[in-house]
Amino acid sequence: MLVDKHQAEIEAIIERYPIEHKRAAVMPLLYLAQREYGYLPQEAIDEVAGLLDLDPTQVGGLVRFYTLYHEKPGGKYRIQICTDLPCALRGAEAFAEEMGEELGIAVNETTEDGLFTVEHVMCLAACHRAPMFQVQEVDGIHYHEDQTIETARAWIQAVREAQADG
Amino acid sequence: MAEHVLLRHRDIPEIGNLEVYLEHGGFEAFKTAVTKQTPEEVIEVVKASGLRGRGGAAFPTGLKWAFLADEMPRYVAVNADESEPGTFKDREIMEGNPFQFLEGIAICAYAARANLAYIYARGEFWDLAGDLQEKIDELRSRGLIGEKLFGTEYSLDIRLHYGAGAYICGEESAMLESLEGKLGMPRLRPPFPTVKGLFAKPTVVNNVETLANVPPIMTNGAQWYRSFGTEKSSGVKVFCLSGHVEKPDNYELPLGTTFRQLIFEHGGGILGGRQIKAILPAGASAAILPATDDVLDTPMDYESLPKVGSTLGSASIIVLDETVNIAWAEYKITRFFEHESCGKCTPCREGTYWMLHVLERFNGGEGVHNAADEDIDLLASVADGIQGKCLCALGEFAAAAVAAGVERFRSDFELRVVNGR
Numbered sequence: 001m002l003v004d005k006h007q008a009e010i011e012a013i014i015e016r017y018p019i020e021h022k023r024a025a026v027m028p029l030l031y032l033a034q035r036e037y038g039y040l041p042q043e044a045i046d047e048v049a050g051l052l053d054l055d056p057t058q059v060g061g062l063v064r065f066y067t068l069y070h071e072k073p074g075g076k077y078r079i080q081i082c083t084d085l086p087c088a089l090r091g092a093e094a095f096a097e098e099m100g101e102e103l104g105i106a107v108n109e110t111t112e113d114g115l116f117t118v119e120h121v122m123c124l125a126a127c128h129r130a131p132m133f134q135v136q137e138v139d140g141i142h143y144h145e146d147q148t149i150e151t152a153r154a155w156i157q158a159v160r161e162a163q164a165d166g
Numbered sequence: 167m168a169e170h171v172l173l174r175h176r177d178i179p180e181i182g183n184l185e186v187y188l189e190h191g192g193f194e195a196f197k198t199a200v201t202k203q204t205p206e207e208v209i210e211v212v213k214a215s216g217l218r219g220r221g222g223a224a225f226p227t228g229l230k231w232a233f234l235a236d237e238m239p240r241y242v243a244v245n246a247d248e249s250e251p252g253t254f255k256d257r258e259i260m261e262g263n264p265f266q267f268l269e270g271i272a273i274c275a276y277a278a279r280a281n282l283a284y285i286y287a288r289g290e291f292w293d294l295a296g297d298l299q300e301k302i303d304e305l306r307s308r309g310l311i312g313e314k315l316f317g318t319e320y321s322l323d324i325r326l327h328y329g330a331g332a333y334i335c336g337e338e339s340a341m342l343e344s345l346e347g348k349l350g351m352p353r354l355r356p357p358f359p360t361v362k363g364l365f366a367k368p369t370v371v372n373n374v375e376t377l378a379n380v381p382p383i384m385t386n387g388a389q390w391y392r393s394f395g396t397e398k399s400s401g402v403k404v405f406c407l408s409g410h411v412e413k414p415d416n417y418e419l420p421l422g423t424t425f426r427q428l429i430f431e432h433g434g435g436i437l438g439g440r441q442i443k444a445i446l447p448a449g450a451s452a453a454i455l456p457a458t459d460d461v462l463d464t465p466m467d468y469e470s471l472p473k474v475g476s477t478l479g480s481a482s483i484i485v486l487d488e489t490v491n492i493a494w495a496e497y498k499i500t501r502f503f504e505h506e507s508c509g510k511c512t513p514c515r516e517g518t519y520w521m522l523h524v525l526e527r528f529n530g531g532e533g534v535h536n537a538a539d540e541d542i543d544l545l546a547s548v549a550d551g552i553q554g555k556c557l558c559a560l561g562e563f564a565a566a567a568v569a570a571g572v573e574r575f576r577s578d579f580e581l582r583v584v585n586g587r
Contacts, residue, residue, distance in 0.1 A: 016325050021365050023347035027330055031289075052347075065349050065508075067331030068289045084251045085450065085498040086408040086484050122333065122502055123251040124290050127408035127484075128415050134290060141292035 002033055002047050010051060023052055026062060030069055035138050039070040067121070068136065075110045075117035077159060078136040079103075083120045086127035095131035096120060098149040102156065115163060116156070171394075171402045172378050173418045175262030184304050187265040193310050195384035196272045201316050208277040212380065214388035216400035221245055221336070221373030222448065222479040224399075224468045227380075231277050233360040235368040242275045242283035243345060243364050243371045246295075247329050247336040249288055251502055252449035252482035255404040256374035258416050260287075261294055263378065264301050270377030271324055272311060273384060278370045281321050286341050289330045299326055333506035337558045338371040340508065351510045352558035373480075375404055395421035399467035403481050409446075410437040410487035422470075426462040429485060441488040444575070447471055448479025450499045451563035453570030454492065457485075475570070492575035493528040493582050496568055500525050503564035514561030517552035521545060521568050528582040536586050542579045546572045 003010060009032065017024035029051060033044040040063050042056070049056040063069040070078075081096045096118075100106060103116050110117040126132045129145035133152070144155065170176050180186040187193075199208050213228030234240060248256040259267055275283045287295040302324050305311045313321045327345055329335050335344045339353035342364050363369020379401060383391045392400045399421040405428055408414045412434030419428065425445060429435065436442050442457040447466070453476040455461045464474050471478045486495060504518040524545050527537035545568055552565035572579060 016327075018365060021346065024327075024345060024365075026347035027328065027344070030330070031328065061349060062347075065332065066289075066329070069330055084502055085446075085495060086252045088498055089409045089484070089486065089490070090414075121331075122505055123249055123253075125248045125254040125257050125288075127252050127254055127406070127482075130408075130414075140296075141290055143293070 002029075002036060002044070003051065005036070006032060014051075023054060026052055026054065026059060027066075030059070030063065034069060038138050039073045041071075068141070076115050076137065078117045078119060079133050080119045080121040080124075080136060081133040082122070082124045082126065082130070084123040084127075086123070087130035087132065090130040092131040095147065095149065095152075099133075099152060102149065102153055113163075115159065170418050171382050172259060172266070172375065172404055173262060173416065174266065181266075182262060182264055182301075184265060184301070184308065191385060192265055192381075193269055193272075195381045196269050196276070196310070197316055199273050199276050199384060200318055200320050205277045205279055208273060208384070211384060211388050212277070215379075215383045215391040216388075216395075216398075217376065217379050217383060217391065218399070218468065219373055220375035220379070220403065220480065222250070222451065224478070227372065227376055230360060230372075231274070231370055233358070234278055234370065235361040237368050238279070239282070239367055240278050240280040241364040241367055241369045242271060242278055242280045243338075243342060243359075243369050244271055244283060244285040244377060245336060245338065245341055245371055245373045246285050246287040246291065247333075247341060248291075248374070249333040249336050250449040250451060250480055250482055251499075252408050252446065252484040253406050253480050254408075255406050255416050255480070255482075257291065257294065259374055259378050259404070260291075260298060264298055265305075266381050267374055267378045268298075268301060268305060268324065270380040272322060273380050274370060274372060274377055275322050275324075276320060278368075280370070281323065283322070283324045284345060284364070285324065285326050286335070286345055287326060287328055288335075289328045292328070295326055295328060302326070332508070333502075334508040334558075334560060337560065340558065341371065342369065349508070351508045352560075354557060396465065396467050396469070398469050403466075405466065406480075406482040407433045407485070408482070409485040410440070410442075410490075411435065411485050412437055421467045422465040424463050424465055425457075425483070428466065428483060429462075433485075436485065436487050438487075442485060443488045443490060444486040444492060444495075446484040446486070446495075447476050447481070449482040449484060450502055450567060451559070452476045452479050453566050454495070454574060456574055491582065492571050492578040493525070496571040497522070497525040497529045499567045500564060503560065503567070507560060507564070511556040511558075511561060513552045513555040514564065517548050517561065518564050521548050521564070524548065525568075528579060537579070537583050539580070539583055542572060542576065542583070545579075 013028045014025045029048045037044045049059040131147045132145040217227040218224040332350045334340045335350040340350040344350035359369045395401045405417045417432045445455045500522045504522040507518045509515045526534045549565040549569040552561045
């Protein structure tokens with residue numbers, strides 16, 4: 001249970017909002033739950049709803065509305081490539097295709113070792129440093145800008161090696 | 167420009183360090199406001215400066231602050247949900263010159279008689295927002311925000327709230343809904359946020375860049391600020407330049423700088439020496455312009471863009487060269503709006519969906535038949551079915567993009583009908 005493991009953090013999150021509006025804590029609490037579970041299974045949604053006296057349906061609706069919450073498990077590293085217009089003008093579509101080939105998966109698929117999922121996403125405010133992607137992990141999101149397939153390949157390799165070293 | 171007003175980290179690399187920011191006069195404007203000026207006096211200076219909202223709507227900032235309903239508590243909600251395709255300025259300000267931004271929030275909050283400000287940062291800015299949280303904690307430990315500031319009765323706290331991936335939350339009322347823990351869907355207005363905003367209390371909603379302008383305005387005065395820009399569009403602006411240019415980047419320049427100056431003098435001209443074809447002056451959210459001499463010599467300010475059939479918005483200039491077929495560009499733009507439509511208003515939800523499907527015919531969608539002549543008019547007709555019929559501007563932007571593309575670059579669509587995609 002989230003509340004057993006993270007009680008102090010949960011209380012600190014709820015305190016950031018006026019007491020009569022504690023519903024406002026739902027988004028940070030969903031991030032916390034996603035950090036704990038790796039994604040947001042129904043169990044996590046029910047727990048967050050319980051913490052804020054919300055209906056699980058209301059919380060589930062939020063999970064489906066916002067793209068950074070995931071109802072289904074994916075790779076440990078979700079590679080989210082921007083293929084929006086400004087990036088596409090600077091080679092992002094070809095880059096995205098090469099990334100898929102490099103990993104041997106199609107969009108929204110996960111590699112067999114469970115490490116990587118590739119997603120195509122909308123603008124990430126890095127149009128001047130295209131091609132680019134962000135990597136969403138359970139504990140955060142990190143940008144990789146001014147990419148070529150070589151720099152991306154080096155990062156993928158480093159992740160694999162770190163994983164193999166345990 | 168010799169010295170930057172907003173991107174000061176380009177002149178003073180360590181200004182993201184609190185000591186350095188303080189050495190350069192940081193937080194003097196806030197301290198002076200709290201100890202020597204009334205909120206009304208602060209608002210008068212901001213009004214006189216002519217500063218207008220830099221998030222896209224260009225509403226006069228001081229006037230917005232003066233519109234707050236006479237009710238307590240009040241809030242400040244900072245829009246750091248920068249998600250417009252082609253826009254990456256707020257990010258640089260928060261990364262490079264964070265304390266000027268935070269001081270702007272503090273002055274705004276004092277002027278608004280608010281004791282609590284929330285920064286709504288898009289979730290993708292995870293690392294950036296983590297750094298910002300450390301800066302906020304530093305301000306608190308230095309007594310620059312907190313209880314009874316500078317020996318007065320005024321208290322202020324600044325708190326961060328992360329979005330989770332939804333462009334619509336950059337629309338102010340959807341952002342407030344999201345901050346309240348609801349689906350990010352726009353509200354019916356009136357009432358406006360200055361009357362019933364966050365938690366149904368009077369709220370100032372301002373963009374990051376807007377607030378970063380406030381400390382230098384308070385320090386140097388309204389007349390100094392007016393020495394930049396034009397009569398009606400005063401001051402400096404961070405122009406985001408992207409697409410087919412040699413040097414895509416942020417450029418801080420006076421409002422009224424021409425497209426030609428931005429693209430060719432500052433941006434190094436068109437990538438590979440090719441010819442410029444079209445300009446999107448406000449990311450995906452403004453009508454596309456053919457890059458004629460008249461357009462290139464148009465001053466980028468709030469009054470001049472409508473005269474050539476577009477808007478300045480957040481001034482995110484995407485440049486398209488001669489190799490681009492505009493039917494493809496409109497497909498990419500519509501794909502964005504279709505994905506980001508929140509679904510509340512039927513004309514936007516259904517209209518963006520159908521425009522995307524028709525545009526796929528021009529762009530080789532899987533299992534889709536090739537476009538026919540009548541599809542060009544069908545696009546314009548669906549766009550017309552959205553315009554003026556939605557709660558917020560998203561549907562309006564999506565429709566205007568397609569309508570202008572079809573009207574101004576019809577031959578590109580016809581070419582795809584004749585030659586296939």
